[in-house]
Amino acid sequence: HLLASQGKLLSMPDERLKPQQVRQKAQLNSRIAELSKSYDSTEKQLDDKKAANLKQAEQLVDAFLGRLRKRGQTPDLSDRVKLDDSAKKRLAEGGIGESTVHHWVNEFHHQTGLPAPRQLKFRYSEKRPKYHAQLDSVNIGHKFSKRLTLHELAHRAEYKYPEISLANKSWVKARCEKGGFSDEPVKLSQLVPKDQYKDDEVALEDTFVNPYVGKIYPDMATEVLSMGLEHFASPELLTKLYQRDPEHVFLTLGAIQTMQGKSDW
Secondary structure, eight states: OHHHHSHHHHHSOGGGSOHHHHHHHHHHHHHHHHHHHHHHHHHHHHHHHHHHHHHHHHHHHHHHHHHHHHHOOOOOOTTTEEEOHHHHHHHHHTTOOHHHHHHHHHHHHHHHOOOOOSOEEEEOOSSSOEEETTTTEEEOOSSOOHHHHHHHHHHHHHHHOHHHHHHHHHHHHHHHHHTTOOSSOEEHHHHSTTSOOOTTOEEOOSSOSSGGGGBOOSSSOOSHHHHHHGGGGSHHHHHHHHHHOHHHHHHHHHHHHHHHTOSOO
8 A cells, every 4th residue: 555655755766855755755665664574474474374274184184084994894905906917017117016006906995995896907008097997997007106096996986886976977067057157068178278188078167176077978987086086095185175175075975985885896
């Protein structure tokens, strides 16, 4: 306000001002410096409080994830996870051993409470990771990780349990309508220009944590559970999702509760 209301006086060189104006200008500059210092101090205090709150939130989320793991009664899955030679070679190139993949798969089952499947198949056929419903296998993609393990196995869960898929499809549509966005799909290449999406990849637009959440498929697939569950890979990621879209967190927890009631998959 001072800069706006006294801009002319403050911008004038002292030699062009009367003695009284010089004193007034000096007082204004002193007051502005004082306010600026106070502002910087308050801003730092706010940043410190935000950092402390974030740390506390992540600790709370970490404890929550730990409780989810304890609720899962899944046994060791190492004998049920099958990696073909192409997957083993690709993982080895990234310094990832089979035991690490077994651990990631275990994380999925401990967090969802799903029973151990008869077999989970992993292979490497293309750079982009993908769950192939017809083959019932996961293409690990170029850079596989715990986050992608949760993501791709969530796709498998949607195919196995259509009620979760239908709920997710309804949620995307309802969010689009409630947010006042168009119900016409938009190319993902337009929503996320920096990523290389194909022309036939479309999504409904909304304020999702990532536009990819709204992707539309012609079959049972969605990206809702996958994009939600991948944030359960770490306290930092889950805290981020809760900050950006708490509704998505609760929807994912609803899917987890549904999966915990299943006897097979």
